[in-house]
Amino acid sequence: MVIRQFEQVLWGVEEKEVAELLPLLFNLNDLQKEANKKYGLAAAKTLELAQSLYEARKLLTYPRTDSHHLTRELAKTIPGRLSALASVTEYEPYTITARAANSPGKRYVDDGKVSDHTALISTNIKPVLDNLPPNERKIYDLVARRFLAIFFPPARYKQTKVITETTGETFLTTGKMELDKGWKTVYESVKNDLDEGEDTGVIPELTRGEQVQTTKTEIREKETRPPKRYTEASLLAFMEGAGRLLEDRELKAAMKEHGLGTPATRAAIIECLLKVGYIERHKKTLVPTAKGETLIDLVPEIIKNPELTGQWEKTLADIEAGTAEPGEFMNGIKQLTANIVELARSQIASNQVQTRREALGSCLLCGKAVIEGKKGYCCSGYKEGCKFIIWKEIAGKSITQSQAKTLLKKGKTGVIKGFTSKAGKKFDAALKINNGKVEFLFTDNNSGKKVSLGQCPLCGKEVTETPKSYSCTGYKEGCKFVIWKEIAGKRISVQQAQRLLTRGKTALIKGFKSKAGKSFDAVLALGQDGKIKFQFISKE
Structure with a gap:
């Protein structure tokens, strides 16, 4: 609301120059x-x-x-x-x-x-x-x-705080003005979120005792908000600094350099939770599923508390210092594991969690929720006549809840291995939804559509399977990248080609044959020129 003007007196003006250092180099x-x-x-x-x-x-x-x-x-x-x-x-x-x-x-x-x-x-x-x-x-x-x-100076700002009094009330106003971009110069040409949320209001030159006018006031009604859901970024930060939650000083010190997981394993931990179905991605947000909530409902408190990790890290440090016995430590873990298994066997989840039926996605025919049934993932609108269903077993292959979710969300899955034809032959295919029915999507020329195995290292287009190779779809534009299906007498599988594209090399492959007819084992590696090369592992 707007009210009549009030006179304000400036009781204090504080100006100082502040420097903002560049974050450390990336780990x-x-x-x-x-x-x-x-x-x-x-x-x-x-x-x-x-x-x-x-x-x-x-x-x-x-x-x-x-x-x-x-x-x-x-x-x-x-x-x-x-x-x-x-x-x-x-x-x-x-x-x-x-x-x-x-x-x-x-x-x-x-x-x-x-x-x-x-x-x-x-x-x-x-x-x-x-x-x-x-x-x-x-x-x-x-x-x-x-x-x-790191070669640029700190960014510099002038920070101003102004204290004013009007009608017996005291107010604080702050502002910030950029003096020198410093290291932020390097980010001028790209979108930079480093300053997002900062108060950058500029306050004019003011002096103590100066009189100014209040021309407008506004009353805002707000509500407290629950904590934001985790993104992968915020969850990684939490895992890295999990020791801060501990009250015990020794345990907190033991976890200071560790946290939950390591830099190399934290991503795998999150992916495992997603794959098993304990959490889901909703855009950038990670959301627990009913299955995940059931897990938390079942497991003992000691498993959910980072204090256990702190205790183990402290004991490992004590073992290193010679003040604890490794045998006692391992016996303690074995006993704890036995106790937890026995406790889990005797527990049941709370009725509230057990009775929930998680929506896997929306029905592509009527828009209602798709839920898990005894033999399939079916539309909750079946009582109204909707007949949409994804059977739990298709061509002798069990379809997981995660695959059903992907099918509902994207309209198709990735390649699923191990289907069995009516003639008893094994085959691999993706699943797709066409007019409300689940169909096979093959990666060969019979279907006219191909599943991407990854990105071409030369031009960035998709790489797909052909009868004789795994080739770049940009071949019409001149890209010549190819992984032949047979190299040195050895058949290269779809999984090996995918790994080569995503990781730059395969695991050790046995059974190649040289031109002289001798067998040898090697890793296939992707060269910077896009050519496939052998890497040999020395036997020491």
């Missing part, structure tokens, strides 16, 4: 959080992309790191890394400043704060960004800009 956990916030990428996907940029492209350092710092030895290689970045037009202006700057100080270079691997930075290989698939380019850009930014 894996921070890169996963940033990629999730900025691009909505899952933690596991970010790890996969960073691993590809490390193994296949040689453009990033080892990604599975928990360090934010560089060693002094690695810092000696910085000029070569800056030269590689200077070859990219969008980075070249920042490399000029970086080359002219002094070597990074102890905030970024500290041997004592490097564990097994250093922070994530770019290598001395010149990147050709146009040749990178879009998501790989995003991850590389995040790492490259963070690395370049």
Whole structure:
């Protein structure tokens, strides 16, 4: 509401210059959080992309790191890394400043704060960004800009606080004005959310005792809000700092450098929860399912509390120091496991959770919820005559709840292995919904539609299966990337081709044959030129 003008007296004006330091160099956990916030990428996907940029492209350092710092030895290689970045037009202006700057100080270079691997930075290989698939380019850009930014000064602001009094009430007004962009210069050409939510209102020059006028007041009614649901970024941050929840000082100290999981396993933990069906992704948000709530209802408190991890970490530290016995520690874990299993057997979930029937998605015929039944995932509108159903067994293959959800959400699944034809032959296919009915979607030329195995490392288009190979769909535009189905006398499976595309190399494959007819074992690796090469594992 607007009221008559009141006179205000300025009781205090405080101005100070504040500096905002650049965040530390990326470790894996921070890169996963940033990629999730900025691009909505899952933690596991970010790890996969960073691993590809490390193994296949040689453009990033080892990604599975928990360090934010560089060693002094690695810092000696910085000029070569800056030269590689200077070859990219969008980075070249920042490399000029970086080359002219002094070597990074102890905030970024500290041997004592490097564990097994250093922070994530770019290598001395010149990147050709146009040749990178879009998501790989995003991850590389995040790492490259963070690395370049460490050579810039802090961002500087003038922060103003004004205290005024009117009609006996005291008010505080704050404002912030940018004086020097500093390291944020590196992010000017890309959308930057670093300042999101900050108060950047500019306050004019004022002096103590000056009289000003109140021209408008407004009363706002607000309600408290529940905590926001976790995103992968916020859940990763929680897992990393889980020790802060503990009250016991010794346990808190034991977990300070650990948290729940490790940088290399946290993404896998989240993916496991999704795969098993304990949580679901709703856009960027992670939401528990009824199955997940049932689990929490069943398991003992000790399993749900990070204090158990703290106790184990402390005991492991004591074992390392020679003040605890490894045998006693393992016997304790065995006894705890036996107790938990016995307790779980004797428990039942609360009626409230058990009686819920989780909606797997919306019926594609009538829009009602699809729920799980005894023999299938069927529409809850069956009493009104809707006959939509996804049978739990199709062609001898059990269809999981997770696959049914994907089918409802995307209209098709990924390739499912192990269907059996009426003639008794095994075959692999995706499932799709057509006019409310579930049909097979084959990856061969019989269906006219193909399931993507991954992105082409040369042009970024989809790679699909053909009768003789796994080829880029951009062949009409001249892309010649191909993984032959038979290499050195060995059949290459769809799974091996997918792994090669997503991870840059396969697991060890046995049974290749040389031109001389000798058998050998090797890993298939994706070269930077898109060619498939053998990698041999030495037997030591």
